[in-house]
Each structure stands twice: as structure tokens, then as C-alpha cells.
Amino acid sequence: MKCIILAAGYATRLYPLTKNKAKPLLEVAGKPILNHIIEKVEKVDIIDEVYIVTNEKFTPSFQDWSANYQGDKEIIVVNDHTTTNDNRLGAIADIQYVLEQHKIDEDTMILAGDNLFDFELVDFVHFFQEVNADSITTHELDDTDEMKRTGIAEVNEDGLVISFEEKPKKPKSNLAVPPFYLYKAETLSLFKQYLAAGNNPDAPGNFIPWLIQQKQVYAFRFKGLRYDIGTIESYNKVQELF
Template sequence: MKALILAAGYATRLYPLTKDRPKPLLPIGGRALIDYLVDQLETLDELDGIAVVTNHRFADHFRDWAHSRQARLPLEVLDDGTDTPENRLGAIGDAAWTIRMLGLDEPLLIAAADNIFPFSFRDFAAFAAKKGTDCLSCYRLDDPERLKRTGIVAVSPEGRVLRFEEKSPQPWSDLSVPPVYLYQRETLPLFEEYLAGGNNPDAPGHFVPWLLARRPVHAFRFEGPVMDIGTPQSYAAACRAFESKAGTSRTAPPHAQETQEGRF
């Protein structure tokens, strides 16, 4: 199994914090945001390599980070060649590009670099292995406004995904889907087929409804919440959560001021 970390965005909503630094390398709790994700990936016995796909503007930043980190697994930084938000490939475009560039032909765990996930990746991988299908994860979120900014899902009693929608303007489910997915090797060629059909290349969840018409998908349930670092407010909230947990006096950068919207 390989893992792909999606880190090619430009995080314009976080300017000026991310004007000259990629969002996944912002400090939280004394570490880079992306470090928490790599820690979780390194718990997977079946994983034999991690790829981080980023853009040309920030590729050297990630190479410096990867060089400084003593990773348990091979850690490769890939530059997708884009250099502005206007010519970005999108999350699904980057996934398809990476699959093609690396010639991947094995299960692939795909996760966004700007989230901190509160569940065991070992349990998630074991669930996917038991089902033998593509899998996503979900948790109950009692916040209608936040549900509008995430994927939502309907699930059968057996855990099979019945319906999925990315960023619904009128959420019809309170099961939120964070951006972490585990795809079987047979699914990987379908990324190119999806894009060839002119479908949305951006948020990774857009791929799921299209996939449901072709392959079964199951949902791994966990207890939330997920820390999604998308705005200065949510970044400040994450920093404060880690400060409270560690009992430290570290503060978020001055541009990251917490508001009610940013609390978890």
C-alpha cells in the first residue's frame, strides 16, 4: 500500500499566513500540521511509502521539511508543475497525475494535508481490508453550517455508502466525510476515466458519487471532530486546542485571531 498526501493548494483564504509558506507547514502545537498526518500513516504496517504532491511554488519548502524529518518510511515530494491558483490541477487532478507518474498499481490511501484526523488509521485500513472495497470515513457533525463545507453521506446498516454529496448547500445528512480515502488497486485507473469525462477535478469528494455508480464503497464510522484548517479562525482554534492540551503558553501567529466561527 502507498499513501498520497494532497498538499498542492494555495490556501488563499489563509493569506497572509500562507502567502510565502504552504498551509501544511504551518506550526500547530510546536510541529508542522502535516507531521500529525505522517505520524498516523507511519502506524500502518502494510504501508511501504508516502508521496506528498505539491505545487511548484512550495515544492522546495516540502523538500526541506521532508529532509529534516526522520521518517520511518520512504517520503517522496512530487512537484505537479503548477504555480498559481488559476492553473492548479485540483485534488483529483493531482491524484490522477501522481498515480500516472508513479505507475501505482496497489491500494492507495489518499488524505488531505490540512486536516488532523482523530481516529486510528490502523483501524481504518483494517476495516477496508475486511470489506475489500474502496472506503471513506465519516462522523456525526451537529453543525449545519460546517456540513455545508464538507462531504456528507448516507450509509446502510452494513456500512455501505448509499449516497454522497460534496459541499451540499442544503445538507440532507449529519454524517460528515473528511478528506481521507482508501482506494483498491482496481479503482486507480478510474481517476483518469473520471477526468476524461470532464468531471470536477477539485475537491476529492467529487470523485465519490461518480465512483458509486461503478463500484461499492463502504464508510468507516468514528467519533469526531476533525480539525480542518481552512481559515485563520480555524487555524487559531486548532492552535488553542493544542495549547490547552499541552498546557503551554504558545500563541497562534498574530493574523490568526479566533472567532466563534473558528471554534470546534
């Protein structure tokens, strides 16, 4: 299994903190957000390579980070060669860029580089292996305003995703979908198909409503919280919590 960590954004909402520092490299509780994520990835034995996709501006920072990495996974920093927020590829186009450049043809975990979470990725992988199908993560939210700011899924009693909407005005359920996904090897070619059809290349959740029209996708429901660091306020809140 491979792992792709999405880290190619410019995090303009966090300026000035991220003007010269990539958001995943901001520190929370004394270490970069990326370290918190990698510690969870390290527990998944079947992942042998981790691809961190970033932009031209922050490639040297991630290369420095990987040079100091002490873990047992091979880290590959991928430069998508974008230079500003205006010419960024978007997360889904970045995924396709990594798949194409590195000819990935194995089951793949995809994680946002700016979210912290309580659950273990090992449990997510076990679920994925049991259902033997593409899988997303979900957790319950009780705040309607929060629901409107994230992806929301409807799931049937078998755990099958029956609908998905990114940032819905009227959420159909309280199941939030953070940007943590597991895709079967045979699904990877669909990213190219999705983009070729002119679909939105940005937020990785946009792929899900399209994908559930093509094949079955299951939802792994986790307990605990996840923390999306998108604004100065959310960053300060996470600092306090951790």
C-alpha cells in the first residue's frame, strides 16, 4: 500500500503564519502537524512509501523535513511545480499527478496534510480490508454550522455510502467526512477519468459523489474528533487542545 499526503495548498487564510511556512509544518504541541500524521501512518505496516505532494515554493521545506525523518517509511517529496494560489492544481489533480509521475498501481491511502485526528489509521485499514472496497471515514457532528463547512455523507445500514455532498446548505445527515480515504488499486485510473470529464479538481471530497455512481464505497465510522486547521482561530484552538 502507498500513502499520499496532500500538502500543495498555499493556506492563504492562515497568513502571515503560512506566508513562508507550509501549513503541515506548523507546530502543534511542539512538533509539526505532519509529524502527528506520520506517527499514525507508521503504525500501518503494509504502507511502504509515503508521497508528500507539495508546490514549488515549499518543496525545499518538505525535503529538509524528510532528510530529518527518523521513521521506517520511504518518504518521497513530489513537486507539482505550481507557484501561487492562483495556479494551484487542486487536490484531486495533485493526486492524479502523483499517480501518473510515480506509476502507482497499489491500494492507496490519501490524507490531507492539515488535519489532526484521534482514531488509528490501522483500524481504518482493517475495515478497508474487510469490506474489500474503496472506503471513506466518517464521524458524527452535532453542530449544524460545522456540518455546512465539511463533506456530509448518507450511509445505509450496511455501511454503504448512498450520497455525499461537499459543504451542503442543507445537510442530509450528521455524518461528516474528513479528507482521509482508502482506494483500491483498480480505482486509481478513475481519477484521470474524473478530471478528463471536466469535474472539479479541487477539494478531494468532490471525487466521492462521482465515485459512488461508478462503484460501491463504504464508510468507516470512527469515534473521537478530528481537527481541521484552516484559520488562525482553528490553529489557536488546536494549540490549546493539544
